[in-house]
Amino acid sequence: MTHRNQSRAVPEYDFLFKVVLIGAPRVGKTSVFVRFTDGAFREDAASHAIDFKTRSVQLNDKILKLQLWDTDRPEAGAEKSDLHFMRGAHGAVLVVDATMPFAEQLDDLNVRLESMKGIRNCQSIMMRTKSDVASNEAEVSAAKEYAATNQLKLFEVSAKSGNGIEAAFQTLVDAMWTSHAAAADVKRTRSSGGGGGGGGPPAKDEKGCCAMM
Ligand SMILES: Nc1nc2c(ncn2[C@@H]2O[C@H](COP(=O)(O)OP(=O)(O)O)[C@@H](O)[C@H]2O)c(=O)[nH]1
Ligand SMILES: [Mg+2]
Numbered sequence: 378m379t380h381r382n383q384s385r386a387v388p389e390y391d392f393l394f395k396v397v398l399i400g401a402p403r404v405g406k407t408s409v410f411v412r413f414t415d416g417a418f419r420e421d422a423a424s425h426a427i428d429f430k431t432r433s434v435q436l437n438d439k440i441l442k443l444q445l446w447d448t449d450r451p452e453a454g455a456e457k458s459d460l461h462f463m464r465g466a467h468g469a470v471l472v473v474d475a476t477m478p479f480a481e482q483l484d485d486l487n488v489r490l491e492s493m494k495g496i497r498n499c500q501s502i503m504m505r506t507k508s509d510v511a512s513n514e515a516e517v518s519a520a521k522e523y524a525a526t527n528q529l530k531l532f533e534v535s536a537k538s539g540n541g542i543e544a545a546f547q548t549l550v551d552a553m554w555t556s557h558a559a560a561a562d563v564k565r566t567r568s569s570g571g572g573g574g575g576g577g578p579p580a581k582d583e584k585g586c587c588a589m590m
Contacts, residue, residue, distance in 0.1 A: 390442035400472035405506040408536035500552040
């Protein structure tokens with residue numbers, strides 16, 4: 378896996394997607410962020426004051442740059458600051474902690490999910506992280522049920538082992554690109570007064586072949 382040179386002056390990407398990590402304190406957001414951007418797990422990740430970092434991925438012939446925002450919104454009541462942080466996001470990752478009872482995370486989760494719904498055209502997924510720590514079937518089912526009810530794809534991941542992180546982001550990138558391309562096609566159709574055509578969204582069989590770099 379290679380990371381693109383982030384210091385080049387000329388942008389070498391087809392589209393920039395803003396992605397935000399949302400969740401209660403200590404659930405593991407920064408660790409997911411560090412795992413995805415640096416390919417590492419750091420016990421002291423919390424002390425790193427990183428706001429955002431970029432990573433490029435390839436989807437078919439397109440280079441997509443992900444601008445990932447990590448945050449520590451102090452508590453779920455801070456809906457306004459959550460909303461501010463999420464403004465303009467193309468993608469959001471709702472992070473929950475596999476080592477905590479799911480029921481105890483529900484109130485916080487509902488508030489954050491509500492904020493997420495306020496962002497137009499934002500594709501969302503849910504990550505249940507720290508899956509390297511064993512949890513019982515009832516907990517897994519509760520998370521699955523919540524995700525299904527809220528039309529969120531759920532991924533069991535571990536920032537510590539790296540398990541599931543790439544696949545989860547891959548799914549998100551695919552959804553963001555599909556949504557972006559569809560919106561671009563609508564614009565083109567409107568301005569040409571006719572059908573979509575040339576250079577537009579990926580054909581159906583192109584979906585899902587996102588190579589992480
Ligand atoms: N076992 C395990 N611990 C984790 C994992 N991810 C984070 N942690 C630990 O959980 C704590 C909170 O993680 P952090 O990423 O700072 O959470 P944040 O406050 O949501 O950003 C830290 O002690 C991490 O080392 C994981 O995947 N597995
Ligand atoms: Mg953090």
